[in-house]
Amino acid sequence: MAGGNMGDMLRQAQKMQKQMAKVQEELKERIVEESAGGGMVTALMNGHQDLVSIKINPEVVDPEDTEMLEDLILSAIRQANKKSKDMAQDAMGKLTGGLNLPGMF
Numbered sequence: 001m002a003g004g005n006m007g008d009m010l011r012q013a014q015k016m017q018k019q020m021a022k023v024q025e026e027l028k029e030r031i032v033e034e035s036a037g038g039g040m041v042t043a044l045m046n047g048h049q050d051l052v053s054i055k056i057n058p059e060v061v062d063p064e065d066t067e068m069l070e071d072l073i074l075s076a077i078r079q080a081n082k083k084s085k086d087m088a089q090d091a092m093g094k095l096t097g098g099l100n101l102p103g104m105f
Contacts, residue, residue, distance in 0.1 A: 016095070023091050024048075032087055034079035036072045043076035045084045047091070051077060 027047025035042040040060040044053040054076070060069055 019095055020092065023095055027088050027091060030087060032080055032083040034076055034083055036075035036079065041069070041072040041076045043073075043080040045077075045080040047084055047088045049081055049084050049088075051080070 028050075030047045031044050031052060032047075033042060033044050037060060040057045042055040043051060044055075045051050054073065056069070056073070060072065062068070
C-alpha cells in the first residue's frame, strides 16, 4: 500500500511540473507596462523579466539634461521588473497553493 501512495505522489508531482512549465510559457507572453515621469518613459517587460520595449516621449529628450532621462529610464525599468516579478509570483503561487519553492523565481 505504501508503494501506491508513492506512485500517487509521483503522478501529482509530474502533473504539477507540467502545469508549472505551462505557466512559465504563458508568462513569457504576458506583458506588463510601467512608466515614469508622467508617462514620458514607458517600459514593457514580460513575465520572465525580459525587457520587451522601451518608449521615450520626444519631449523629455534634452541634450543638456541626459541625467534626467537616464533616471526616468531606470525608474520605468525597475517598476516594470517589480510588476513582472509580482505577476510571476502570483501565477506560480496560484499553482503551488502558496508554497514557497526555492529556485522558482
